[in-house]
Amino acid sequence: MKFFVDTADVKDIRELNDMGLIDGVTTNPSLILKAGRDIKEVTKEICDIVSGPVSAEVTAVDYAEIMREAAVLAKIADNICIKLPLTLDGLKACKALTSDGHKTNVTLCFSATQALLAAKAGATFISPFIGRLDDMGFDGMELIAEIRTIYDNYDFDTEILAASIRTVDHVKRAALIGADVATVPPATLKALVKHPLTDKGLEQFLADWAKTGQKIG
Ligand code: E4P
Numbered sequence: 707m708k709f710f711v712d713t714a715d716v717k718d719i720r721e722l723n724d725m726g727l728i729d730g731v732t733t734n735p736s737l738i739l740k741a742g743r744d745i746k747e748v749t750k751e752i753c754d755i756v757s758g759p760v761s762a763e764v765t766a767v768d769y770a771e772i773m774r775e776a777a778v779l780a781k782i783a784d785n786i787c788i789k790l791p792l793t794l795d796g797l798k799a800c801k802a803l804t805s806d807g808h809k810t811n812v813t814l815c816f817s818a819t820q821a822l823l824a825a826k827a828g829a830t831f832i833s834p835f836i837g838r839l840d841d842m843g844f845d846g847m848e849l850i851a852e853i854r855t856i857y858d859n860y861d862f863d864t865e866i867l868a869a870s871i872r873t874v875d876h877v878k879r880a881a882l883i884g885a886d887v888a889t890v891p892p893a894t895l896k897a898l899v900k901h902p903l904t905d906k907g908l909e910q911f912l913a914d915w916a917k918t919g920q921k922i923g
Pocket of ligand 1: 870
C-alpha cells in the first residue's frame with residue numbers, strides 16, 4: 707500500500723519524506739487555508755520535496771474554467787496530479803486531462819457508482835471519503851470494499867486512494883481490503899508506529915541495560 711500525506715504543511719511533509727514514509731501528497735482548498743500559504747507557492751515547494759504525485763485541487767465547477775485552472779496547476783511541476791470534483795464537468799475534465807497525459811485524482815467520492823464513472827473517465831486515482839461517511843452513520847469502509855470489487859471485476863487501472871482517514875484502524879482496514887493508496891493526516895501516519903507493548907518492552911530493556919553498566923561502542 708502506498709501512503710500519501712494529507713496536508714499542505716511543508717514542515718510535516720519534509721519530516722515524513724525524510725523518513726521515507728510517503729509516496730505522495732494530497733491537498734485540498736481547506737488544507738491550503740489551514741497552511742495559510744499561496745496555493746502555487748506552497749504546491750511548488752511540496753513538489754520539490756516529494757517526487758511522487760502531489761494532488762492540487764481545482765476550485766472551478768464548470769468545464770472550461772476547470773480546464774483553465776488545471777492548466778495553471780499542471781505548470782507548477784511535473785509531479786502535479788490534478789484533483790477534480792466528482793461532477794459531470796469534473797469527469798469531462800478528467801477524460802480530457804488524462805487523454806492529454808496528466809495524472810488525475812477525482813475527489814469527493816461517496817458512492818460506488820460515482821467511482822465507476824471516474825474509472826470510465828480514466829481517473830488515475832479515485833478518492834472515496836471514509837471518515838465523512840462514518841460521520842453520517844454509514845460505514846465508509848464498505849464503500850472501499852465495493853469499489854475494490856467493481857474495479858477488479860472490470861480490470862480498471864484507476865487506483866483506489868482511501869481518503870478522509872481519521873484513525874489507525876481506517877488505515878488497517880483499507881489495507882486489508884486492498885485500497886491501493888491511503889492518504890493520511892500527519893498525526894495519524896505517525897500514530898501507526900504506536901503500540902503500548904512496544905513502549906513497555908523498550909522501557910524494560912533500557913532499565914535492564916542500565917543495570918548491566920555496559921556501553922555499546
Ligand atoms: C482527500 O484527498 C481529502 O483531502 C481529505 O482526505 C479529506 O479529509 P477530511 O474529511 O478529514 O477533511
